[in-house]
Amino acid sequence: MPSPCHGPFDLRPPQTPAEWEAYHRIRQDVLLEAKKYAMEHAEELAPGHHPMLLWLDRRPVGSIRIDIDAAGRAGLRLVAVDPDLQKQGCGRVLLRLAEEFAREHGCTRTVLYATLEAVGFYAKAGYQEDDWDDVYVSGIVQMAKPLCNPAQGETPRGKT
Ligand SMILES: CC(C)(COP(=O)(O)OP(=O)(O)OC[C@H]1O[C@@H](n2cnc3c(N)ncnc32)[C@H](O)[C@@H]1OP(=O)(O)O)[C@@H](O)C(=O)NCCC(=O)NCCS
DSSP, X not given: OOOOEETTEEXXXXXXXXXXXXXXXXXXXHOGGGGGGTTOHHHHXXXXXXXXXXXXXXXXXXXXXXXXXXXXXXXXEEEEEOGGGTTTTHHHHHHHHXXXXXXXXXXXXXXXXXXGGGHHHHHHTTOEEOOOSSOOOTTEEEEEEEOOOGGGOSOTTOOO
């Protein structure tokens, strides 16, 4: 299945050692949680887990892992944009392409754990608070978004 591509942006799995290095570097630069995942390839390559790098032209600018489960949910994990390029629209594209990937893999819903600082970012992309997981973690907001078929139009909140 081809990777989704929008204009100069492209979302695809890291392949070479240099691309894996970029994948880990971007998220470790901006996410404390990512430091424990340093080059932990077993978790990255578990069944249903899809590590992805966002490219802008020839530059890797963002990273995400899309974890697909048997219930047709896509968990968006460790969402990160290069600090030099934040607040310029890359995060929005990263989410949109990840949702497209999830939809192409038969998912009907994306779910995530948002930090309090990132809740506004996800809300702007159509995510709403939703206790989809039984586990409660202080300072984390569980959010979700239904993935509609593009033929049926936009998502309920309209803007992704
Ligand atoms: C959160 C993050 C992925 C957003 O990426 P980004 O490229 O800066 O976001 P964008 O520029 O695409 O922003 C899209 C919209 O969300 C808004 N936005 C971005 N970050 C926001 C935030 N922290 N709070 C509220 N709104 C935010 C933007 O203003 C923009 O709004 P607009 O549509 O009205 O113009 C990025 O800032 C990042 O990597 N942060 C550190 C890691 C992190 O917090 N990851 C999420 C953990 S759950």
